[in-house]
Amino acid sequence: MWCKLPKRVSKEHVDALVTRIMNDESTLQKHGLFNKKFFSDLIPSQSNLDLLKLIHLDLWPQMSYGSSFALPVIDHATLLIKKRNAVETGLHQDRIYWTNRERSATLFSVWIALEDMTFDKGGIMFSEETRIAIDDMNRFNSGLLYEHIEVKTAPGGFPLVIADPLASRLKQSIHCVELKKGEAIAFDSFEPHMSGGNTQNLPRLAMKIAYCEGQKRTKYLTKIERFKD
Ligand SMILES: O=C(O)CCC(=O)C(=O)O
Ligand SMILES: [Fe+2]
Numbered sequence: 001m002w003c004k005l006p007k008r009v010s011k012e013h014v015d016a017l018v019t020r021i022m023n024d025e026s027t028l029q030k031h032g033l034f035n036k037k038f039f040s041d042l043i044p045s046q047s048n049l050d051l052l053k054l055i056h057l058d059l060w061p062q063m064s065y066g067s068s069f070a071l072p073v074i075d076h077a078t079l080l081i082k083k084r085n086a087v088e089t090g091l092h093q094d095r096i097y098w099t100n101r102e103r104s105a106t107l108f109s110v111w112i113a114l115e116d117m118t119f120d121k122g123g124i125m126f127s128e129e130t131r132i133a134i135d136d137m138n139r140f141n142s143g144l145l146y147e148h149i150e151v152k153t154a155p156g157g158f159p160l161v162i163a164d165p166l167a168s169r170l171k172q173s174i175h176c177v178e179l180k181k182g183e184a185i186a187f188d189s190f191e192p193h194m195s196g197g198n199t200q201n202l203p204r205l206a207m208k209i210a211y212c213e214g215q216k217r218t219k220y221l222t223k224i225e226r227f228k229d
Helices: 011-022 025-029 049-062 134-139 166-171
Strands: 002-004 072-082 089-092 108-113 124-127 148-150 160-162 174-176 184-188 193-195 204-213
Touching (some): 011 025, 011 049, 011 204, 025 072, 049 072, 049 108, 049 204, 124 184, 160 166, 174 193
Antiparallel strands (some): 002 184, 089 193, 124 174, 124 193, 148 160
Protein backbone atom coordinates (compact mmCIF):
# COMPACT_ATOMS: atom_id res chain seq x y z
CA MET A 1 0.00 0.00 0.00
CA TRP A 2 1.11 3.52 -0.68
CA CYS A 3 -0.22 7.02 -0.37
CA LYS A 4 0.85 10.46 -1.38
CA LEU A 5 1.34 12.75 1.59
CA PRO A 6 -1.00 15.75 1.39
CA LYS A 7 1.64 18.27 2.52
CA ARG A 8 5.02 18.53 0.91
CA VAL A 9 8.43 19.28 2.41
CA SER A 10 8.93 23.05 2.43
CA LYS A 11 10.88 24.61 -0.43
CA GLU A 12 13.29 26.11 2.06
CA HIS A 13 14.20 22.69 3.49
CA VAL A 14 14.53 21.00 0.10
CA ASP A 15 16.70 23.85 -1.20
CA ALA A 16 18.94 23.67 1.87
CA LEU A 17 19.45 19.95 1.33
CA VAL A 18 20.07 20.25 -2.42
CA THR A 19 22.63 22.99 -1.77
CA ARG A 20 24.44 20.75 0.68
CA ILE A 21 24.41 17.84 -1.79
CA MET A 22 25.73 20.05 -4.59
CA ASN A 23 28.52 21.41 -2.41
CA ASP A 24 29.88 17.92 -1.85
CA GLU A 25 31.42 16.53 -5.04
CA SER A 26 31.85 13.06 -3.59
CA THR A 27 28.16 12.75 -2.77
CA LEU A 28 27.30 13.18 -6.44
CA GLN A 29 30.21 11.29 -7.96
CA LYS A 30 31.21 8.37 -5.76
CA HIS A 31 28.04 6.77 -4.58
CA GLY A 32 25.57 4.51 -6.33
CA LEU A 33 21.82 4.89 -5.99
CA PHE A 34 21.95 4.53 -2.21
CA ASN A 35 23.98 6.88 -0.04
CA LYS A 36 23.27 5.95 3.55
CA LYS A 37 26.41 7.67 4.83
CA PHE A 38 25.00 11.09 4.10
CA PHE A 39 22.59 10.84 7.03
CA SER A 40 24.60 9.11 9.73
CA ASP A 41 25.74 9.79 13.22
CA LEU A 42 29.35 8.71 12.63
CA ILE A 43 30.81 12.21 12.38
CA PRO A 44 28.40 14.48 14.26
CA SER A 45 29.51 17.66 12.47
CA GLN A 46 28.81 16.01 9.09
CA SER A 47 25.75 13.97 10.01
CA ASN A 48 23.26 16.19 8.14
CA LEU A 49 20.79 15.24 10.85
CA ASP A 50 19.90 18.92 11.29
CA LEU A 51 18.30 18.89 7.83
CA LEU A 52 16.87 15.41 8.28
CA LYS A 53 15.09 16.70 11.38
CA LEU A 54 13.52 19.61 9.48
CA ILE A 55 12.39 17.40 6.61
CA HIS A 56 11.05 14.78 9.03
CA LEU A 57 9.07 17.43 10.93
CA ASP A 58 7.43 18.64 7.70
CA LEU A 59 6.13 15.11 7.07
CA TRP A 60 5.70 13.26 10.36
CA PRO A 61 2.54 15.02 11.68
CA GLN A 62 0.62 13.76 8.63
CA MET A 63 1.33 10.09 9.28
CA SER A 64 -0.96 8.13 11.55
CA TYR A 65 0.77 4.75 11.09
CA GLY A 66 4.23 5.51 12.50
CA SER A 67 2.99 7.66 15.34
CA SER A 68 1.08 4.71 16.79
CA PHE A 69 4.33 2.78 17.35
CA ALA A 70 5.42 2.31 20.97
CA LEU A 71 8.92 3.58 20.11
CA PRO A 72 8.96 5.16 16.67
CA VAL A 73 12.44 5.37 15.19
CA ILE A 74 14.11 6.21 11.91
CA ASP A 75 15.77 2.96 10.91
CA HIS A 76 17.78 4.67 8.18
CA ALA A 77 17.62 7.61 5.84
CA THR A 78 19.35 7.72 2.49
CA LEU A 79 19.90 9.91 -0.51
CA LEU A 80 18.62 8.26 -3.69
CA ILE A 81 20.61 9.89 -6.44
CA LYS A 82 20.14 8.15 -9.75
CA LYS A 83 22.99 9.08 -12.03
CA ARG A 84 22.34 10.28 -15.56
CA ASN A 85 21.86 7.38 -17.97
CA ALA A 86 21.30 4.97 -15.06
CA VAL A 87 19.02 2.08 -15.99
CA GLU A 88 15.71 1.11 -14.41
CA THR A 89 15.51 -0.38 -10.91
CA GLY A 90 13.73 -3.74 -10.95
CA LEU A 91 10.32 -4.46 -9.43
CA HIS A 92 10.68 -5.49 -5.78
CA GLN A 93 9.19 -5.37 -2.30
CA ASP A 94 11.51 -3.91 0.34
CA ARG A 95 10.42 -6.61 2.79
CA ILE A 96 12.66 -9.13 0.99
CA TYR A 97 15.65 -7.09 2.18
CA TRP A 98 14.30 -6.51 5.67
CA THR A 99 13.20 -9.92 7.00
CA ASN A 100 16.36 -10.11 9.14
CA ARG A 101 15.83 -6.67 10.62
CA GLU A 102 12.42 -7.35 12.10
CA ARG A 103 10.31 -10.46 12.48
CA SER A 104 6.95 -8.82 11.93
CA ALA A 105 6.94 -5.99 9.46
CA THR A 106 6.64 -2.42 10.70
CA LEU A 107 9.16 -0.71 8.40
CA PHE A 108 7.80 1.77 5.92
CA SER A 109 9.44 4.31 3.67
CA VAL A 110 8.81 7.90 2.78
CA TRP A 111 10.26 8.67 -0.65
CA ILE A 112 10.80 12.38 -1.21
CA ALA A 113 11.28 14.16 -4.54
CA LEU A 114 14.04 16.77 -4.22
CA GLU A 115 13.11 18.12 -7.68
CA ASP A 116 10.10 17.72 -9.99
CA MET A 117 9.95 14.02 -10.75
CA THR A 118 8.91 12.45 -14.05
CA PHE A 119 9.23 9.08 -15.77
CA ASP A 120 12.15 10.36 -17.89
CA LYS A 121 14.04 11.27 -14.72
CA GLY A 122 13.63 7.75 -13.33
CA GLY A 123 10.81 8.62 -10.96
CA ILE A 124 9.44 5.99 -8.58
CA MET A 125 6.63 3.74 -9.86
CA PHE A 126 3.64 2.18 -8.11
CA SER A 127 0.33 0.55 -9.00
CA GLU A 128 -2.89 2.59 -8.75
CA GLU A 129 -4.54 -0.59 -7.45
CA THR A 130 -2.67 -0.48 -4.13
CA ARG A 131 -3.03 3.25 -3.56
CA ILE A 132 -4.82 4.22 -0.34
CA ALA A 133 -5.90 7.46 1.27
CA ILE A 134 -3.66 8.88 3.98
CA ASP A 135 -6.40 8.18 6.55
CA ASP A 136 -6.05 4.45 5.84
CA MET A 137 -2.33 4.30 6.60
CA ASN A 138 -3.00 2.03 9.55
CA ARG A 139 -3.53 -0.75 7.02
CA PHE A 140 0.19 -0.59 6.18
CA ASN A 141 2.26 -3.78 6.37
CA SER A 142 -0.64 -6.23 6.19
CA GLY A 143 0.40 -7.58 2.78
CA LEU A 144 2.17 -10.69 1.50
CA LEU A 145 5.74 -11.26 0.41
CA TYR A 146 5.99 -12.49 -3.18
CA GLU A 147 8.67 -14.75 -4.58
CA HIS A 148 11.79 -12.87 -5.66
CA ILE A 149 14.67 -14.06 -7.81
CA GLU A 150 18.25 -12.90 -7.70
CA VAL A 151 19.53 -11.23 -10.82
CA LYS A 152 23.28 -11.52 -11.31
CA THR A 153 23.85 -8.02 -12.59
CA ALA A 154 21.64 -5.44 -10.99
CA PRO A 155 22.74 -2.12 -12.46
CA GLY A 156 19.69 -0.48 -10.91
CA GLY A 157 21.02 -1.38 -7.47
CA PHE A 158 18.51 -4.01 -6.35
CA PRO A 159 19.57 -7.65 -7.03
CA LEU A 160 16.30 -9.24 -5.86
CA VAL A 161 13.32 -8.75 -8.11
CA ILE A 162 9.81 -10.16 -8.29
CA ALA A 163 9.73 -13.17 -10.61
CA ASP A 164 7.66 -13.60 -13.74
CA PRO A 165 4.85 -14.21 -14.53
CA LEU A 166 3.73 -12.19 -11.51
CA ALA A 167 6.09 -9.30 -12.33
CA SER A 168 4.66 -8.95 -15.84
CA ARG A 169 1.13 -8.97 -14.48
CA LEU A 170 1.85 -6.36 -11.82
CA LYS A 171 3.70 -4.13 -14.27
CA GLN A 172 0.52 -3.72 -16.31
CA SER A 173 -0.87 -1.38 -13.67
CA ILE A 174 2.39 0.20 -12.52
CA HIS A 175 3.31 3.68 -13.63
CA CYS A 176 5.48 6.57 -12.57
CA VAL A 177 3.86 8.78 -9.93
CA GLU A 178 4.79 12.26 -11.01
CA LEU A 179 5.74 14.44 -8.08
CA LYS A 180 6.51 18.09 -7.60
CA LYS A 181 9.64 19.11 -5.72
CA GLY A 182 9.15 18.37 -2.03
CA GLU A 183 6.22 15.99 -2.53
CA ALA A 184 6.49 12.60 -0.87
CA ILE A 185 5.03 9.11 -1.02
CA ALA A 186 4.75 6.77 1.96
CA PHE A 187 4.78 3.05 1.18
CA ASP A 188 4.95 -0.08 3.27
CA SER A 189 7.44 -2.90 3.01
CA PHE A 190 5.11 -5.16 0.97
CA GLU A 191 4.45 -2.59 -1.73
CA PRO A 192 5.85 -3.64 -5.13
CA HIS A 193 7.73 -0.74 -6.69
CA MET A 194 10.40 0.03 -9.25
CA SER A 195 11.82 3.04 -11.02
CA GLY A 196 12.56 3.90 -14.61
CA GLY A 197 15.93 4.71 -16.10
CA ASN A 198 17.20 8.27 -15.87
CA THR A 199 17.32 9.42 -19.46
CA GLN A 200 17.93 13.05 -18.56
CA ASN A 201 21.32 14.64 -18.59
CA LEU A 202 21.47 15.38 -14.86
CA PRO A 203 21.37 13.18 -11.77
CA ARG A 204 17.92 12.45 -10.32
CA LEU A 205 17.64 13.91 -6.82
CA ALA A 206 15.52 12.05 -4.28
CA MET A 207 15.81 10.67 -0.76
CA LYS A 208 13.97 8.42 1.61
CA ILE A 209 13.36 8.03 5.30
CA ALA A 210 12.60 4.52 6.60
CA TYR A 211 10.62 4.45 9.86
CA CYS A 212 9.83 1.47 12.07
CA GLU A 213 8.81 0.23 15.51
CA GLY A 214 12.02 0.50 17.52
CA GLN A 215 10.99 -1.32 20.67
CA LYS A 216 12.73 -4.60 19.83
CA ARG A 217 15.56 -3.05 17.86
CA THR A 218 19.09 -2.37 19.02
CA LYS A 219 20.33 -0.50 15.95
CA TYR A 220 18.67 2.41 14.23
CA LEU A 221 19.55 5.93 13.16
CA THR A 222 17.55 7.86 15.73
CA LYS A 223 14.51 7.84 17.95
CA ILE A 224 11.78 10.15 16.73
CA GLU A 225 11.70 11.68 20.18
CA ARG A 226 15.11 13.29 19.55
CA PHE A 227 13.60 15.17 16.60
CA LYS A 228 10.87 16.90 18.60
CA ASP A 229 10.31 20.57 17.80
O1 LIG B 1 14.70 5.46 -5.73
C1 LIG B 1 14.51 4.50 -6.48
O2 LIG B 1 14.60 4.59 -7.68
C2 LIG B 1 14.13 3.17 -5.91
C3 LIG B 1 14.31 3.18 -4.46
C4 LIG B 1 13.75 2.01 -3.76
O3 LIG B 1 13.40 1.01 -4.28
C5 LIG B 1 13.64 2.13 -2.33
O4 LIG B 1 14.07 3.15 -1.80
O5 LIG B 1 13.12 1.22 -1.68
FE1 LIG C 1 12.68 -0.40 -2.69
